[in-house]
Amino acid sequence: MLVPLPFPGPLDYLAPEPLEPGELVSIPLGKREVVGCVWDKTSTVPSDFAAPPGREIALERLRPVGAKLDVRPLPHSLRRFVDWVAAYTLTPPGLVLAMATRIHLKDAPKPTLGWVRTEAPEGDLRMTPPRRSVLNVASEIPMSTADLSSKSGASSAVIRGLAAAGLLREALIPLIAPFATPDPGYGAPVLSEEQAEAAAHLCRPVRESRFEVTLLEGVTGSGKTEVYLEAVAACLDEGRQVLVLLPEIALSAQWTDRFIRRFGAAPAVWHSDLGQKLRRETWAAISDGSARVLVGARSALFLPFNDLGLVVVDEEHESAFKQEEGVMYHGRDMAVVRARLADAPAILVSATPSLETLANVETGRYRHELLTSRHGGAAMPDVELVDMRHDPPERGLFLSPVLCEAIETTLRAQEQAMLFLNRRGYAPLTLCRACGHRMQCPNCSAWLVEHRARGILTCHHCGHTERLPNSCPECHAENSLVPIGPGIERITEEAKMRFPDAKILVMASDTLGSPAATAEAVRRISDGEVNLIIGTQIVAKGWHFPNLTLVGVVDADLGLGGGDLRAAERTVQLLHQVAGRAGRAERPGRVLLQSYVGEHPVMTALVSNDFQAFMDQESAQRRPGFWPPYGRLAALIISAPDGAKADALAREIALAAPECEGVQVLGPAPAPLAVLRGRHRRRLLLRTVRGIAVQPLLRKWLADIRPAGGARVDVDIDPISFL
Structure with missing residues (x-):
């Protein structure tokens, strides 16, 4: 019996009547009743990272099972998936099960x-x-x-x-199904020859109910969504269910509109902003098969699909698919596993694929479909570099004269312009001009970000917030605190000053608190109610604004600093996606990148529109050192209430590190965010050549480690963030 708690495996109970795997029951645990799932006796995970079997328990020690819950059993493919994710991430399987059942076991919809x-x-x-x-x-x-x-x-x-x-x-x-059945023949599009050929290849494994992974790569605006929706239509024809994953729930509004135009009905939607009642209804509809298509965030992978026939991961390169806390998993990679366990094809979609996915294409593990031109004859935008060393802005401002002139020309032509800066708030740092004191979070080793509109300083890591003081807390000098650097609020302030007649809309997580708010912002842009959009990375997420012809990137160098393995890759992906918002209809587009390092390979790739050349160069740099995707990484994050305990545990773990050919352990070292939410953090990094599985090494390495005094060790397989 598997319970949604951090036990190392299933617990044994005595069943007064025969029970089938997957059935959900009430069981006693200590002095309380919990929900458990009847689990399979046979392991369904690969032997190279499976945990050893547990020991048998005598019958007389077993407690009896309680009543069965009035819900459908969890399907076999989901139970196998729970086991697989738990073994791969070295997570207690009960915690993975909790993601599939946590809020949906009680109060199921009843007539x-x-x-x-x-x-x-x-x-x-x-x-x-x-x-x-x-x-x-x-x-x-x-x-x-x-x-x-x-x-x-x-x-x-x-x-x-x-x-x-x-x-x-x-x-x-009688219960009425909350989701209408999409009609695969409702609004079939007219595809170009290139699109139709790609769609035919995507539909073939769907109709054959065969696992296969395909990368659907296409330039921004090439109609990738319309192409993979043909595979969705094929899956509906076969009577099976479809899962579409999006990296951000903000994307769901415009995506859902496109889906309705194609199929005449809305899909089921799954994300954290859903109310409890709708979440229960959706969970039940997925379980009984009445919800045929679901679009959702990464957590939708753990829904109990009755008959999953297709998995789509849109914007597969997005780091938002990585779960960084609790069960640490990558939604893209686990989506491929989910599809394989369901004998269903998986489609990974991107204009800027991750190096991991491209490596799988190179080795033949994934198919590759490429769309080379924009749909409807639209041309790719011209990308130009604004060298801030030669065309600097006025003192205290951040928009160069070149960019300002381009915005003015665009607005005069009754077209829309966009300014992009991937930094929330007014300024990332506030310091005292008298003594140099910097406003820092008391819980984290991070600067407090000024949000001037609300008059506060806040930490974007732990959420600590305090009022913006009138005097320096260190030297008490009055009115001495000054903002350093721009955030999106500061750029908005400058834009209002420079373009007083512009109709401005700000798109950031601070201003768009829900999918409904995002949908309203998209409507205002599409209807021409605004002509200057200022946004953070949310504006890069696949939007289609036909009248948007100019994109200005305020700080194209942001994200290139530090020692992050994927910094350059992520920057080129993000800026390429942002640039792709321009000129998606009949009017040509223009992109201006403000940069102080125009010779950087990222800038060269963007200006030349040669994404593949950049990725080839990135690949050549990673291969010799066996960095992912040509090697394996696992991070050990040690945290404790004070630095001495964190250091002691980190040294103990380092002394027990494995020593064998093809394996290297780096660290321990303080994490870049050495203090987070009041906990002191140290990191070790395990690196192996591609053919060595890291799970057995980690399991053996950590077997005798017993953290004490509030210390903790978290394991992150295939880390994305190195903070």
Whole structure:
């Protein structure tokens, strides 16, 4: 019996009646009742990273199972997936199970009681107008008390009186499926020859119910979504379910509109902003198969699909697919596993594929479909470099004269412009001009970010917030605190000063708090209510704005610093996606990159529009040192309430590090964020050649480590962030 708690494996219980794997039951655990899932006896994970089997328990020590829950059993493919993710990430399987069941096991939707009219005679009951109105409205189709009262105008007391007289009787109101069935033939698009050929290749494994992974790569605006929706249509024709993963829930509004235009019905949606009732309904509809297509965030991988026939990962290169806390997994990689366990094809979609995916294409593990031109004859935008050493902005400002002139020209032409800066708030650093004191988070080794509109300083790592003081807390000098560097609020302030007639919209997580707010922002842009969009990375997420012809990147160098393995790759992907918002219709697009290092390979690749050459260069740099994807990495993050305990545990772990050919251990060293949420952090990095599985090494390495005094060791297989 697997319970959604951090036990190393299933627990043994005594079943008073036969139970099938996947059934959900109530079981005693200590002095409380918890929900457990009847688990499979046979392991379903690869032997190279599976944990050793547990020991047998004597029958007389077993406690009995309680009642079965009135929900469908978890399907076999999901149980195998839970085992696989747990073994791969070195996570207790119960914690993985919790992601599949945590809020959905109780209060499953049930039929409710309503009223139908009987054939009983009215007898001596006096027929008042309210009673007659109820009987006229009631029929053989059950109606709730509220509906019957609303349609008849009578009170609930009148309805109960008619029921007592035998003229109405209770009946179950059948559950109505909350999701309409999409029609694969509803709005079939006219595809170009190149698109139609790619769509045919994507549909073939869907119709054959065969696992295969395909990279669908295409330049921005090439119609990748329309192409993979043909594979979705093929899966609907086969009567199977579809899972589409998006990196950000903000994308769901525009994606859903496109889906409705293609299939005539909305898909089911899954993300953290859904209410509890809708989450339960969606979970149940996925389980019974009535929800045929679901679009969601990475957590949708753990839904109990009745018959999964296709998995799509849109914008597969996005780091947002990586879960950084709790169960640390990469949604893209686990989506491929989920598809394989369901005998379903997987489609990875991107204009700027990750090096990991390109390496799998190179070795033949993944198919590759390429769309080389924009749909409808639109041209790729011209990308130009603004050398800030030669064309600097005015003192205290951040927009160069070249960019300002381009914006003015665009606005005069009744077209839309976009300014991009991947930094929230007003300024990333606030310091005292008198003594040099820097405003720092008390819980983290990070600077506090000024949010001037709200008059606060906040930490973007732990959420600590304090009022912006009038004097320096160190030297007490009055009005001495000054902002250093630009955030998106500061760029908005400058834009309002420079372009007073512009209709400005800010798109950032601070201003768009929900998918509904994002949808409204997209509508305003599409309807031409705004002509200057200022945004963080949310504006790079696949939007289609036909009248947007100019994109200005305020700080193209942001993200290139530090020792992050993937810094250059992520920067070129992000800026390429941002640039791709320009000129997606008949009007040509222009992109201006403000940079102080125009000779950097990232800038060269963007200006020449040669993404492949950059990735080839990146690949050549990583191969010799066996850096991913040509080797394996696992990070050990040691944290403790104080630095001495963190150092002691890190040294203990380092002394026990494995020593063998093809394996290297780096560290321990303080993490770049050495203090996070009040915990002191140290890191070690295990690196191996590609053919060595890191899970057995880690399991053996950490077997005798016993953190104490509040210390903790977290393991991150295939880390993305090195903070």
